[in-house]
Amino acid sequence: MTMFSEIVRGLPPAACDGAVGSAPHSTAPIPSEELVLMVASPERIRAWLSMAVAGDQFLYATWARAPGNHPGAVLMRTLAGKGLVHLKQKRVGTSLVHRYTAERSSKPIETPAPRTVLSARLAVIAEGETDLVNALMQQLLRAARFRLPCPTDAQMARRAGVVPEVVPVAIAAMVEAGMIRVHAAPAPTLRRVTIVDSGDVTGMAA
Structure with missing residues (x-):
């Protein structure tokens, strides 16, 4: 055989x-x-x-x-x-x-939702901070779009899977990059955030 x-x-x-x-x-x-x-x-x-x-x-x-x-x-x-x-x-x-x-099959291929990513502003973001900044920016965009209060550092850190201490550093980098403007606000958030590109502003805590 x-x-x-x-x-x-x-x-x-x-x-x-x-x-x-x-x-x-x-x-x-x-x-x-x-x-x-x-x-x-x-x-x-x-x-x-x-x-x-x-x-x-x-x-x-x-x-x-x-x-x-x-x-x-x-x-x-x-x-x-x-x-x-x-x-x-x-x-x-x-x-x-x-x-x-x-x-x-007839099932369409799902495409991921577009993310707001850094482009020309990358130059002022320290190496290694880009992913963190993008993760935090998504939270701020959502809050501003729906007029929700700005999340606290602890809330943003928990959602991004990082320690709260790095959030103020990332926020400062976003301000320096011209992505957002931060305004003082009452507790618990202590800040309101304006998204520079859209003009949307986070709401006030009730």
Whole structure:
């Protein structure tokens, strides 16, 4: 009986993304295009997903068993878990090889909400403070938009996952960068904040 790996040997390696492993015996002739044991790379899968419409199909693996922990197979299972694709498998004739196919569902790909990020003002923000400043800025933007009182240092720190002591430093950097203006206010917040770009101002505590 001819070993499957002997049949595969000699085929161009560029025909697949995954590596050819030790394959089982073949019990029936298989078309040559089915012989390569492959799993599509995550890059190829993402490229297909970015252009696919509902009903489009993509052959992402040809394997003698479940593709397992190959990065491409893991990504496909993740996409299926999110409802973006439906996964199917079909045996090739009477062989032990299966074709693994993904079909694009009608569920849209969710895009993250745009964040207010620092651009030209980055120059005056110390290295390492950018992520913290962005996290705090999101809180201030929300408070000002809905006329809510400015969060306290402790509240902002808890939501950003940092210690309260770093909040005044970040606030001062935002003022220096021209992102916000801070005004004195009664307790408990002790400040009102104006968002320079929009002109929105945080509210007063009741």
